[in-house]
Amino acid sequence: MTASVPSRAYAELNEMSLAAYIAETAELQAFFAGGDDRLEITEIGDGNLNLVFHVRRGRRALAIKQALPYARVSGGSRTLTRERIHFEKLALEQAARRTPEHVPAIHHFNDELSLLCLEFLEPHIIMRKGMMAGTVYPHFAEHMARFLAEGFFATSDLALKAAEKRLMAARFSRNTELCEITERLIFTEPYTDSPHNRWTSPALDEAVAAIRADTALKLAVSRLKLRFMTCSEALLHGDLHTGSIMLTETDTRVIDPEFAVFGPMGFDIGVLVGNLLLSFFAQYAYEREPDERHAYRQWILATIEALWDGFAARFAELWLKEQTGDAFPASLFDTRDARAGLEDECRLCLERVLADTMGFAGAEMIRRVTGRAQNIDLESIADPARKGHSEGLALELARHMVTAGGGIGSMKELTSLAHRVVRPR
Amino acid sequence: MTASVPSRAYAELNEMSLAAYIAETAELQAFFAGGDDRLEITEIGDGNLNLVFHVRRGRRALAIKQALPYARVSGGSRTLTRERIHFEKLALEQAARRTPEHVPAIHHFNDELSLLCLEFLEPHIIMRKGMMAGTVYPHFAEHMARFLAEGFFATSDLALKAAEKRLMAARFSRNTELCEITERLIFTEPYTDSPHNRWTSPALDEAVAAIRADTALKLAVSRLKLRFMTCSEALLHGDLHTGSIMLTETDTRVIDPEFAVFGPMGFDIGVLVGNLLLSFFAQYAYEREPDERHAYRQWILATIEALWDGFAARFAELWLKEQTGDAFPASLFDTRDARAGLEDECRLCLERVLADTMGFAGAEMIRRVTGRAQNIDLESIADPARKGHSEGLALELARHMVTAGGGIGSMKELTSLAHRVVRPR
Numbered sequence: 001m002t003a004s005v006p007s008r009a010y011a012e013l014n015e016m017s018l019a020a021y022i023a024e025t026a027e028l029q030a031f032f033a034g035g036d037d038r039l040e041i042t043e044i045g046d047g048n049l050n051l052v053f054h055v056r057r058g059r060r061a062l063a064i065k066q067a068l069p070y071a072r073v074s075g076g077s078r079t080l081t082r083e084r085i086h087f088e089k090l091a092l093e094q095a096a097r098r099t100p101e102h103v104p105a106i107h108h109f110n111d112e113l114s115l116l117c118l119e120f121l122e123p124h125i126i127m128r129k130g131m132m133a134g135t136v137y138p139h140f141a142e143h144m145a146r147f148l149a150e151g152f153f154a155t156s157d158l159a160l161k162a163a164e165k166r167l168m169a170a171r172f173s174r175n176t177e178l179c180e181i182t183e184r185l186i187f188t189e190p191y192t193d194s195p196h197n198r199w200t201s202p203a204l205d206e207a208v209a210a211i212r213a214d215t216a217l218k219l220a221v222s223r224l225k226l227r228f229m230t231c232s233e234a235l236l237h238g239d240l241h242t243g244s245i246m247l248t249e250t251d252t253r254v255i256d257p258e259f260a261v262f263g264p265m266g267f268d269i270g271v272l273v274g275n276l277l278l279s280f281f282a283q284y285a286y287e288r289e290p291d292e293r294h295a296y297r298q299w300i301l302a303t304i305e306a307l308w309d310g311f312a313a314r315f316a317e318l319w320l321k322e323q324t325g326d327a328f329p330a331s332l333f334d335t336r337d338a339r340a341g342l343e344d345e346c347r348l349c350l351e352r353v354l355a356d357t358m359g360f361a362g363a364e365m366i367r368r369v370t371g372r373a374q375n376i377d378l379e380s381i382a383d384p385a386r387k388g389h390s391e392g393l394a395l396e397l398a399r400h401m402v403t404a405g406g407g408i409g410s411m412k413e414l415t416s417l418a419h420r421v422v423r424p425r
Numbered sequence: 426m427t428a429s430v431p432s433r434a435y436a437e438l439n440e441m442s443l444a445a446y447i448a449e450t451a452e453l454q455a456f457f458a459g460g461d462d463r464l465e466i467t468e469i470g471d472g473n474l475n476l477v478f479h480v481r482r483g484r485r486a487l488a489i490k491q492a493l494p495y496a497r498v499s500g501g502s503r504t505l506t507r508e509r510i511h512f513e514k515l516a517l518e519q520a521a522r523r524t525p526e527h528v529p530a531i532h533h534f535n536d537e538l539s540l541l542c543l544e545f546l547e548p549h550i551i552m553r554k555g556m557m558a559g560t561v562y563p564h565f566a567e568h569m570a571r572f573l574a575e576g577f578f579a580t581s582d583l584a585l586k587a588a589e590k591r592l593m594a595a596r597f598s599r600n601t602e603l604c605e606i607t608e609r610l611i612f613t614e615p616y617t618d619s620p621h622n623r624w625t626s627p628a629l630d631e632a633v634a635a636i637r638a639d640t641a642l643k644l645a646v647s648r649l650k651l652r653f654m655t656c657s658e659a660l661l662h663g664d665l666h667t668g669s670i671m672l673t674e675t676d677t678r679v680i681d682p683e684f685a686v687f688g689p690m691g692f693d694i695g696v697l698v699g700n701l702l703l704s705f706f707a708q709y710a711y712e713r714e715p716d717e718r719h720a721y722r723q724w725i726l727a728t729i730e731a732l733w734d735g736f737a738a739r740f741a742e743l744w745l746k747e748q749t750g751d752a753f754p755a756s757l758f759d760t761r762d763a764r765a766g767l768e769d770e771c772r773l774c775l776e777r778v779l780a781d782t783m784g785f786a787g788a789e790m791i792r793r794v795t796g797r798a799q800n801i802d803l804e805s806i807a808d809p810a811r812k813g814h815s816e817g818l819a820l821e822l823a824r825h826m827v828t829a830g831g832g833i834g835s836m837k838e839l840t841s842l843a844h845r846v847v848r849p850r
Contacts, residue, residue, distance in 0.1 A: 157654050162608050163601035165654070173595035176588035183587050183751060191757050215766035218757045223770070226752045229582050229590070232655050326608060327651045332616050332643045341640035345648070 010082070010113055013066050015041040018053055021115075027108045028117065032057045048073035048373070049080065049258070054120065061120035062107055067258075068114075080177055082114035084258045087175045089116055091260035094235060098150035102143055103254055121253055124246035131242060131279045132286070132377050134296045135249075141303045143252035144245075144272070145310025152265045153318040155235035157327035165325070169232045169262040178259045179229075182238065186363055187225035190371035191218050199370045203388025207395050208370050220403045221366075224359045232262035240268045241275040241364070241375070266356020269311065273357060273414075274364030274398070275375065276304050280418060281394040282377045285386040301415040308354070308411040316346045355406040358414065362401030365394050397421045435507070435538055438491050440466040443478055446540075452533045453542065457482040473498035473798070474505065474683070479545065486545035487532055492683075493539075505602055507539035509683040512600045514541055516685035519660060523575035527568060528679055546678055549671035556667060556704045557711070557802050559721045560674075566728045568677035569670075569697070570735025577690045578743040580660035582752035590750070594657045594687040603684045604654075607663065611788055612650035615796035616643050624795045628813025632820050633795050645828045646791075649784045657687035665693045666700040666789070666800070691781020694736065698782060698839075699789030699823070700800065701729050705843060706819040707802045710811040726840040733779070733836040741771045780831040783839065787826030790819050822846045 013021065018041055022028045032039060037058035045052035045065075049072050053064040067085035071078045095103045108117035130137065157165050190197060191212055199208050211217060237244065238259025246253045280300045283293040320343065323330055333342045368375050369391045381387035397418055401408065408414050438446065443466055447453045457464060462483035470477035476491040492510035496503045520528045533542035555562065582590050615622060616637055624633050636642060662669065663684025671678045705725045708718040745768065748755055758767045793800050794816045806812035822843055826833065833839050 157651055162654050163605055166598045166601050166604065170595035170598035173591045173598070176591050179591065180588055188751075188754060188757065213760075215758070215760075215763045218763065219753075219766050219770050222753045222757065226582055229587055229752065230657050232657060326613075327654065328644075328647045329613060332613070332647065333640070335638075335640075338640045338643065341644050345644050 008112060010069075012068060013051065013053070013113070013115070015043065015053070018055070018064065021113075022055065025108065028062075031062065031107055032060055045072065050085070056120070061122065063104070063118045063120045065116045065118065066114055084175065084178055085114045085116050086111060087172060087178070087260050088256065088258040090171070091235065091237065091257035092118075094155065095147070095151050095254065095257070098154045099147050102147040102252055118255075121246045121255075124248050124251065124253060126243055127245040127247055128242040128275070128279070128375065128377055130247065131300075132282075132380065134283075134286075134293060136296070136299050137247055137249055137252070137303075139250060140245075140247060140252055141306035142310055143247075144254075145307055146314060147252070147254060148265075148269060148311050149314035149318060151237075152234040152268075153315060153322070155262070156233060157325045158319055158323050159325045162326040168235070172235065172261045175238075175259070175261050178238065179261050182259060183225060183229065185372055186367045187221055187228070190367045191221065194372070196372040197370055198372070198374060200384055200388040200391055203384060204370070204391055204395070207392055211366065211370065211395070211399065214399070216403050217399055220359065220405070221363050224356075224363055224402070227356065228263050228267055228360075231264040233264050234262065236261055236263045236265075236268045238263070238268070240272045242272070242279065242377075243275075243375075264353075264356050264360075266353045266358075267360045269308070269353070270357040270360025270362075271364045272361075273304055273307070274361035274368070276300055276307075277361065277397065277418060278365055278368055278375055278394055279377050281390040282381065284393075284422070285381040285383070285390045301418060305411045305415055308357070312350045312354075315350065316343075319346050319349075351406065351409075354410070358401045358404060358406075358408050362398040365398035366402070369395055369398075393421050393423070433537060435494075437493060438476065438478070438538070438540070440468065440478070443480070443489065446538070447480065450533065453487075456487065456532055457485055460484075470497065475510070481545070486547065488529070488543045488545045490541045490543065491539055509600065509603055510539045510541050511536060512597060512603070512685050513681065513683040515596070516660065516662065516682035517543075519580065520572070520576050520679065520682070523579045524572050527572040527677055543680075546671045546680075549673050549676065549678060551668055552670040552672055553667040553700070553704070553800065553802055555672065556725075557707075557805065559708075559711075559718060561721070561724050562672055562674060562677070562728075564675060565670075565672060565677055566731035567735055568672075569679075570732050571739060572677070572679060573690075573694060573736050574739035574743060576662075577659035577693075578740060578747070580687070581658060582750045583744055583748050584750045587751040593660070597660065597686045600684070600686050603663065604686050607684060608650060608654065610797055611792045612646055612653070615792045616646065619797070621797040622795055623797070623799060625809055625813040625816055628809060629795070629816055629820070632817055636791065636795065636820070636824065639824070641828050642824055645784065645830070646788050649781075649788055649827070652781065653688050653692055653785075656689040658689050659687065661686055661688045661690075661693045663688070663693070665697045667697070667704065667802075668700075668800075689778075689781050689785075691778045691783075692785045694733070694778070695782040695785025695787075696789045698729055698732070699786035699793070701725055701732075702786065702822065702843060703790055703793055703800055703819055704802050706815040707806065709818075709847070710806040710808070710815045726843060730836045730840055733782070737775045737779075740775065741768075744771050744774075776831065776834075779835070783826045783829060783831075783833050787823040787828075790823035791827070794820055794823075818846050818848070 019039060022032065022039065035058040040056045042054045043051060044054045051066040051068060055062045055064050065085065067082040069079060069082055070076045071080045089106065089109050092103050092106055104119040104121055106118060153159050155168065237254060237257045238261055239256065244254060244256045246255055280297055283297050287293050328342065333339060369378065378387060378391060381390065408417065444464060447464065460483045465481045467479045468476060469479045474497050476493060478489040480487045480489055490510065492507040494504060494507055495501045496505045514531065514534050517528050517531055529544040529546055531543060578584050580593065662679060662682045663686055664681065669679060669681045671680055705722055708722050712718050753767065758764060803812060803816060806815065833842065
């Protein structure tokens with residue numbers, strides 16, 4: 001493969017230079033070969049960081065991402081190493097080992113050009129947008145539970161030898177720039193008076209002031225930050241919100257793992273649960289008549305429960321049946337009594353992951369409502385009163401989630417709390 | 426400096442080739458310059474892994490270590506990368522930034538030859554041997570408390586920016602071979618019927634069988650192992666037993682950090698406390714008449730308490746006064762109320778470190794009594810009955826320490842337990 005890749009110095013691609021690159025790259029030529037159609041290239045990137053081209057010839061299409069040496073959202077003012085796309089590729093490759101059905105396939109990669117050519121997902125849409133439209137995804141919970149359990153297990157000390165795990169974690173530790181964004185945007189900035197923070201004013205002014213004055217909350221969120229920085233439990237996606245998932249009613253794919261790093265499993269699950277809850281609260285503001293979205297809200301909460309239950313069940317199954325790593329080595333637990341002990345231990349471990357999940361989910365909700373990077377599902381609410389109302393409810397629940405520690409003992413309890421926090425406007 | 430170092434391919438040195446190396450290395454020539462004395466070189470290594478030469482000219486002396494491409498103790502059969510001496514050098518340099526008074530100075534390093542030239546410590550002796558002789562070290566607790574607190578703080582997220590910390594931890598993560606030895610010899614092998622395990626038989630046969638059948642113990646020790654593998658709290662020495670400390674009554678130096686890796690702080694403190702407790706129990710067997718070593722045993726227990734208290738006090742002081750890192754950022758805790766909250770948080774954090782310490786200390790004690798690598802302070806006891814008695818007491822306490830979790834709430838409580846476990850022979 002290497003021989004067929006032209007080695008060039010890095011340059012920002014445009015439609016024209018990308019066409020030339022494709023023409024001289026055997027692997028891409030082969031992919032697009034056949035038929036009389038023209039090659040169509042359109043830049044479609046709407047993310048914060050990269051260029052993304054939709055490249056199509058007839059029925060064959062790729063999404064081609066190029067990392068820029070700066071954050072796209074900054075207009076070039078904030079430099080960022082292009083190495084992030086290398087970590088994205090590594091993370092996609094790793095996920096494909098266990099759940100190739102839940103990530104886009106990689107068709108070509110050029111490290112020199114920071115260029116990643118991926119399966120173009122169609123007719124998939126970004127989950128966040130599907131949820132805004134009220135689309136039910138009946139297989140989402142099952143698919144994501146599997147994606148998470150398999151991915152975490154495979155990169156944990158339960159599956160890997162310690163040396164292999166240490167080296168893999170060290171490799172991703174070089175992804176410091178994107179980790180720093182997470183550490184700052186989720187765990188720090190929303191709790192300061194950074195000029196980058198935004199919130200619905202005046203509706204949330206009081207709530208935001210209260211958050212910044214809440215020592216217990218700031219201690220709890222700092223504890224979560226330290227856990228994110230020091231706990232290398234498994235390989236994380238690192239930014240698993242509903243904008244990082246593309247799906248149809250039957251197919252679910254996780255994209256954009258450029259924030260990948262080893263960390264606590266509850267971080268990824270928490271970010272996802274937090275974004276599902278934000279959508280839950282946003283649904284109230286979408287209603288043109290009372291309870292129009294009632295059934296959809298119920299689906300969101302049921303999905304959160306099913307996601308966790310499916311994850312926990314599959315993770316436990318993998319631990320108890322496929323343990324090959326250096327943690328809890330099978331050689332120490334080969335009697336019936338010991339196997340029973342191991343099952344208890346697995347439950348305890350999942351309780352800790354659940355406690356992490358609650359905390360990280362709450363932190364994600366707070367930063368999406370009061371910090372720098374906001375979500376379109378809330379941003380799109382035109383009426384500030386309705387927007388502020390939904391966001392205020394989300395903040396109330398989120399603060400409790402961050403400070404409760406292990407106090408919310410199950411996902412069922414969390415979804416009940418989400419219901420209970422809702423008051424008429 | 427680089428220019429003055431002859432670059433040679435690796436070869437195992439002997440007295441003669443080392444003399445030639447010194448003669449052509451300006452840095453070493455300069456160190457030994459002056460006077461009419463002959464250069465005397467003697468191989469003095471008594472460790473498990475490396476060659477160690479004592480090189481002297483008149484009053485100037487160095488300890489020159491060379492890593493072998495195998496574990497010395499294995500007679501060459503167990504290969505081991507020489508890179509370990511590189512990690513030893515990095516760890517000594519890091520320690521010297523905060524507590525140069527507690528490590529030997531580095532005079533020369535040659536990565537090619539895996540050669541590390543260190544200050545020759547005299548009249549220091551290995552602490553383990555001093556304790557066998559019943560020597561009181563009145564400043565040991567204070568010195569080690571400072572060494573540990575400064576070293577841990579400086580390499581934690583409380584002092585470092587997250588990116589710097591991640592990269593430093595990643596660097597040490599490459600020390601996988603020595604980590605694997607720790608993971609196997611401390612947390613795994615003693616709980617299996619490995620042919621490498623040794624214990625005082627028949628005195629401990631029953632106790633050893635009980636350990637291997639104790640599911641709760643094996644789960645607890647596996648939990649500790651997972652914590653060692655996944656928690657990158659601070660840079661550890663990695664093998665901080667009383668054979669890794671050289672001292673006089675007024676000077677304390679930590680040597681041999683070749684097992685250095687990022688891990689939970691309680692690991693280092695625990696290994697040290699575990700070895701102090703093993704010496705405590707060994708003292709009974711040294712007595713030629715009852716209570717001959719009573720005062721010395723009291724000193725050991727008081728030292729354990731003072732070591733912890735001094736560490737905890739200094740670590741808290743550093744956190745509250747010198748926090749510059751990304752964890753618990755000062756910007757979030759700038760009110761009086763928030764500062765008070767931070768003090769509580771610091772106490773909570775130290776409680777967790779204490780719980781880790783208890784567990785790791787217990788695991789170290791069990792492996793030194795029932796595993797592959799035994800301690801001379803116990804091994805030197807000639808009478809198997811006396812030896813088994815001391816070891817049995819140590820095992821009894823150790824099992825409780827490993828399984829108690831946070832159940833032993835203070836060092837005072839631990840030392841009381843150590844007293845209480847003692848029964849007449």
